[in-house]
Amino acid sequence: MFFFSKILNRNRYQQKEAQTKANLPQDQFAKQDSLYQDLSHNIEEVKRLFPSSPDLIIYRFVAGAQKTPVALLYLDGLTDKNSINNHILGPMMQNPPDAKQAMPVPSISGVRTVSTWDDLEAAIFAGESALLLEGQQQAWIYDTKGWPQRAIEDPQLESSLKGAHQGFVETGQQNIALLRRYLPNKQFRIKEQTVGQRGRSKVWILYLEDIAHPEILQELETRIQNVDVDALINTGELAQYIEDDPHSPFPQFIMTERPDSAVSQMLQGRFVVIVDRSPSVIIAPATFTSFFQSVDDYSTRWQIASFIRLLRFTAFMIAMLLPALYIAVISFNYEIIPLQLLLSIAESRASVPFPPLLEAVLMEITLEMMREAGIRLPAPLGQTIGIVGGIVVGQAAVQAGIVSNIMVIIVASTAIASFILPSYDMGMAVRLLRFPMMLLASLFGFIGMVIGFMTLVAHLVALESLGTPYGSPLAPFRWADMKDTFVRLPLSQMTDRPKSARPIQNIRMGKKRPKGDES
């Protein structure tokens, strides 16, 4: 009996499933690809397409001499109220001056018609308004996009002393406009792509046709095409999907919020990738040394700019190697430093109960915590943290004999050095890399440091950004590019574009230069 009942149950279950299956196609049947002629039928369908959307406004009214019933659909908040009221509803509700005209025309640009539900849906989601007419199997779409926007302001992360004080914002089209203002040139090209199944972010690749290398463009396009995700929230995400080596600590693209630095890179033959809804853009391909350059370098005197460049490279070495060097010297190779210095270090370390590595890691981690705490806090509080952390904790730790004075000096100078780098991403990479360096130094002394350095060089030499060598112009060595690497020679000397982005047009100065508007 039990056996039968089981079979019976199963049958019933299957019947139920069959029923639901039968129901589904019926439901689907209602959804037809194109719009209906009947307006109320269309509105029913719209309501079904946008369930639980209180922000969808469906406004029904009659228009024109024939008193045709029409309906205007838009999403509240994504649209510009002003243009809807004044330029769509206004003209349509007034009586047409010309009685022969069947339908009044809204005074708004960007008009098109769609006839499928998919297109209608996409248009409404994009912030456009749709006008449905009785008896028409199509909808008129008006460009009424207008969403909450931030004003254009100075980018906080990369403020510049002499450069422009305009930063990118969250609207892609505006970012493109910011770049176009710098380059009113025919060769300025934009390629549009859409990324993300749900988010459908627009991604634009901007470049100068006669300078940028077509192979790199090809590579960039394929990589962006291959990104298959739900949504792209930020440019940083896209960068991680399309970079060459996801396991490298180094940033493989420059991320900037500054239009002027993006333009200067475009003029060197690089590509700018703008992601809609994100204020930072990707500049690709990047080289290691390009993270040590800033726009200000080109607007100051060349001696000063060169000095600052050298300072940055020195700071890079200090930030990465100084704590490791200290550990190596006091735990292994103390014979290297002169006796006087050794004595003063020993005196300062006499009361410290920890091995050098522990002491250094303790201080470094405290410092990193203070840095991280300072980022999230509002500015006045951040200063307090700085004072409490830097002065109170540091001083107390020394007096309590937990760390030595020299270690405080070293950690502090390391921190300052790591903040000199103009790129936040590169600064973070350096801050992270000094921990393995410290570990190697505490295990193997000097040799450990050299091995760490060799590993770093080996990695940088092998790393590529969009298939172009990351180590350029150091490895492969390019003598001509040295003008703008460790030093920055006078601008009149820089007649050629740097080779690292493989530009297809070299000369950028003087009479022989192609103007870029020919052809």
Added chain:
Amino acid sequence: MNKYAMNGITLMQYIFLIQGAQVGTGILSLPRVLAENSGTDGWVNILIAWGINCFAGWVILLTLRKYPDFALPDLFAHLFGKWIGKLLLLPLIAYYAFFAWIIMINTMLFIKAWFLPKTPGFLILLLLAIPGYLVVQHGLRVQARYAEFVFYLMMWVPLIFLATLKHGHWLHLLPVLKEGWEPILHGLPKTVFAFAGNEVLFFIYPFLKKKQYAVHGMLIANTMTMFLYLYVTIICFVFYTPDGITTLNQPVLSLLKTIEFRFVERVDMIFLAIYLIVVSRAWNAYIFCTVFSTSFLFKKQDHSSHTFVYFALAIVCVYLVKPTWNQTEHWMTLLSNAGMGIMYALPVLLLVYTSGFEKYRRWKAG
């Protein structure tokens, strides 16, 4: 179509690869070896050895020029057929593999002696293997970039030696050829071997983009090595007395030990640590030749797995053998005998064989 064009290297990279393969740990004891065998006229040896090596390199290139798209394994397969070619390749692989291993062992012994006396040798070799694997794994272009970058990075190092010159006595060098040519020729074999490195030509030549400069590049690389050796040797000879120098194991390091700056004592230790970067080019080059050949034997396009196996074996060997200075010295002698064959006899034989081979083919084709 050249199957190596994808990994093409520039002339400068070609020069630095050769030069990098030549300069190893040998330079640290070279002045002593020269002084022992030939007295203070030893530096003349370097010039002669340079001449010999340039000639040998030229002979290698004469052969390779006929087959610009062939590395040594391809060439062997072409000349001797598939199986005999592979069989003939085996001793060469052993030579390259052993050479790279010896360079690493030497470095390891130096590190043990000067820095980490209590650390087991295999651990040091493991340390050396990390950057080595990262470089060799990728193919010749990355390695060439590494060699190039390291050269520019280390260009300033020889300048340290100038600090010792104020204590030097140039009289030590005079008179030139005070004992005639015989002692000079006596030390020649060892000096010649200090230039070992030209044999990487067999592997890097097909990658060179501008083949017309291959000979020039080889000459420049050898000349750079020659100048470096000459510079270091003469400074050592000038600083130490002719007899005193023979009592020092590594006169170069002892020389640096005498330098003292206000901010740093013991320049020799810093130098030796940094010199590790320079030597790494040498073993990288030989390991590349080894794994390139073995992956040819196994018909693999990518040699990264072989590189890994090589380093693993090298570490295991050190763990099992625990090499000492004397053992290494003995192996070096064996290796230099084999090196003579590969650097000088093989190119000549190949040149003769290929010209005969081509004539035979032409005759056969009618």
